[in-house]
Amino acid sequence: MIDTPYYCIDKRRLLVNLERIAHVRQASGAKVLLALKCFATWSVFDFMRDHMDGTTSSSLYEVRLGRETFGGETHAYSVAYADHEIAEVVSHADKVIFNSIGQLERFAAHADGKPVGLRINPGASASGFDLADPTRPFSRLGESDPARIAQVIDRIDGFMIHNNCENRDFARFDELLTGIEARFGELLGQVSWISLGGGIHFTGDDYPLDAFCARLRAFADRYGVQVYLEPGEATITDSASLEVTVLDTSHNGKDLAVVDSSIEAHMLDLLIYRLSARVEPNAGPHRYLVYGKSCLAGDIFGEFDFPEPLAIGSRLSIRDAAGYTMVKKNWFNGVNMPSIVIRELDGTERLVRRFGYQDYRDSLS
Numbered sequence: 001m002i003d004t005p006y007y008c009i010d011k012r013r014l015l016v017n018l019e020r021i022a023h024v025r026q027a028s029g030a031k032v033l034l035a036l037k038c039f040a041t042w043s044v045f046d047f048m049r050d051h052m053d054g055t056t057s058s059s060l061y062e063v064r065l066g067r068e069t070f071g072g073e074t075h076a077y078s079v080a081y082a083d084h085e086i087a088e089v090v091s092h093a094d095k096v097i098f099n100s101i102g103q104l105e106r107f108a109a110h111a112d113g114k115p116v117g118l119r120i121n122p123g124a125s126a127s128g129f130d131l132a133d134p135t136r137p138f139s140r141l142g143e144s145d146p147a148r149i150a151q152v153i154d155r156i157d158g159f160m161i162h163n164n165c166e167n168r169d170f171a172r173f174d175e176l177l178t179g180i181e182a183r184f185g186e187l188l189g190q191v192s193w194i195s196l197g198g199g200i201h202f203t204g205d206d207y208p209l210d211a212f213c214a215r216l217r218a219f220a221d222r223y224g225v226q227v228y229l230e231p232g233e234a235t236i237t238d239s240a241s242l243e244v245t246v247l248d249t250s251h252n253g254k255d256l257a258v259v260d261s262s263i264e265a266h267m268l269d270l271l272i273y274r275l276s277a278r279v280e281p282n283a284g285p286h287r288y289l290v291y292g293k294s295c296l297a298g299d300i301f302g303e304f305d306f307p308e309p310l311a312i313g314s315r316l317s318i319r320d321a322a323g324y325t326m327v328k329k330n331w332f333n334g335v336n337m338p339s340i341v342i343r344e345l346d347g348t349e350r351l352v353r354r355f356g357y358q359d360y361r362d363s364l365s
């Protein structure tokens, strides 16, 4: 038995997504890069590498990690590179993507002859959250004025656009892409590659993959470009759980249970976006509010139904715990970080990383 808490990455589940990605690459001609900001657990990169073309990044450390641990094509992007970073970023990258014309003008000469890209902000997105909307008013994410972009087009080899966010709706994706074509069409034909970013949930069970692939191929043909996709969430969706143990139970108007983990420290997006965790089957006569063990009053995984009463030592499995969790975990309250475990294709579980007091101490000084 492996001590909880731990994130458990299930290769069988991951493979379902990877096979869909491999199909999209083959049927659409698009290249597919893992967005490390979402998932950077490099212990499974050996397993993922054959199904994808490489990685994309949001910082010097991510681009370096992508180069060192995943390989393939390594795209560098950052909202803003610092002077002291750019040379090292370029040394790890196959393409260097700038967020603004200001950054392009400042650093393109340092790109060492590597292809240079610019982020476009198309002004419309599929985000349901203001916080995550890259096209929100006064956004800093990308250039939005076609006339200004046209002035630097001779220095740009490609574009990156990210305006889909948790978008499960192909029609909405299609509509947004049509909007991009209407506004930036003149420019799109003048570059050799275009990344459509992440946020398209094309690995979902009922996603119309044929229509998606046909749309990507038609787009690529129309502008004569290599299309890239940058899925984070779609790559790893539902491929990991967070395994926790009940440490205490009590009653305060409702039945309460406290587990040996924390949303603030280990599944931060639940807190940021005010979402409930997923526990399945979530059915039965015993309803509990499941709390984390940090001191934050609202550290709540959610309210779930169980077939049996929870007791100290009961094990719970929080679903869909791969994306934006391990990359965001922190040492709030000094709560120990969940270990990282890989469930192999044959069902055996392998501990690949355990954290301890020394890691906590080393994160401070």
Ligand SMILES: Cc1ncc(COP(=O)(O)O)c(C=O)c1O
Residues within 6 Å of the ligand: 035, 037, 038, 162, 164, 165, 166, 197, 198, 199, 200, 230, 231, 232, 233, 234
């Ligand atoms: C530029 C870019 N690419 C890719 C992604 C990955 O998005 P997702 O994990 O929703 O697929 C993001 C997410 O913020 C992004 O900003």
